[in-house]
Amino acid sequence: MKKAVLVLLLVVLLGSSLSVATGEAQRPQPDATQGGPTTGDEMMPLFDMRYFVGEWEIEWTPLDTPLLPGGKYTGTETIRHIENGRYFDVTVELEGPDGGLSGKGIMFFESGPFGSHLTKYVVYDAGFTLLQPGPVGGDLGGYYSQFWETPEPIHYNDSQFLIKGRSYYVSPAAYRVNQEISVDDEPFINFGVMWYTKVMEDGARKENGQASSDRHVGRSHRARLGPKRGDGRLGDQAEHPDRHHDVAGPVRAGR
Numbered sequence: 001m002k003k004a005v006l007v008l009l010l011v012v013l014l015g016s017s018l019s020v021a022t023g024e025a026q027r028p029q030p031d032a033t034q035g036g037p038t039t040g041d042e043m044m045p046l047f048d049m050r051y052f053v054g055e056w057e058i059e060w061t062p063l064d065t066p067l068l069p070g071g072k073y074t075g076t077e078t079i080r081h082i083e084n085g086r087y088f089d090v091t092v093e094l095e096g097p098d099g100g101l102s103g104k105g106i107m108f109f110e111s112g113p114f115g116s117h118l119t120k121y122v123v124y125d126a127g128f129t130l131l132q133p134g135p136v137g138g139d140l141g142g143y144y145s146q147f148w149e150t151p152e153p154i155h156y157n158d159s160q161f162l163i164k165g166r167s168y169y170v171s172p173a174a175y176r177v178n179q180e181i182s183v184d185d186e187p188f189i190n191f192g193v194m195w196y197t198k199v200m201e202d203g204a205r206k207e208n209g210q211a212s213s214d215r216h217v218g219r220s221h222r223a224r225l226g227p228k229r230g231d232g233r234l235g236d237q238a239e240h241p242d243r244h245h246d247v248a249g250p251v252r253a254g255r
Contacts, residue, residue, distance in 0.1 A: 077196070078091045173200060174196060
């Protein structure tokens, strides 16, 4: 008789525990927004193209190729919104070992059921054009990137070139572009890392806790935004494979 009572008591206790667990599982969590199956609203927001608008300082040290002489290039890229939230004007001004290099072009963004796509097209005064189409993707942490590749060879200086790269948009005020180049159908080789640092107005810097008296982005300011720039050679990347996670933080949609 005692054995039967113990078994009955265990059954009752087990049923109570299951009821409590089920109730906890069904109880909505604080700040939860999903009340059922996913509808698409819970998915990662589209990349916000306003991220690009403004002036960016560039640092780049490519290897020597028939396309461009090797060495350090510095300058700016200015992005201006044209219309419709999808079209943007691009102006590039660089100084390199053999003088200036300027370019004018356009950026175009499109999105649909199969993802987002960004195309950048720049005509350089040296006599060649660079077309960079590719998909843009990201994660829920706010880190976005784009893989792009020139669809057709660039013909210049009696040679042909293919360029491909990956752009890492991991900070509101800094990003980098890893590039590779193929010359005359040879295997792809490293073409340097192009570093972009946004020139920010005084008010924007103060909002971010970065007080400054004049409109510029000095080296001390860039140091706070991210790691020291390398020359883009393979050894630099091998020693710091995750360096892009050290910059100011993720790119949030809608910034």
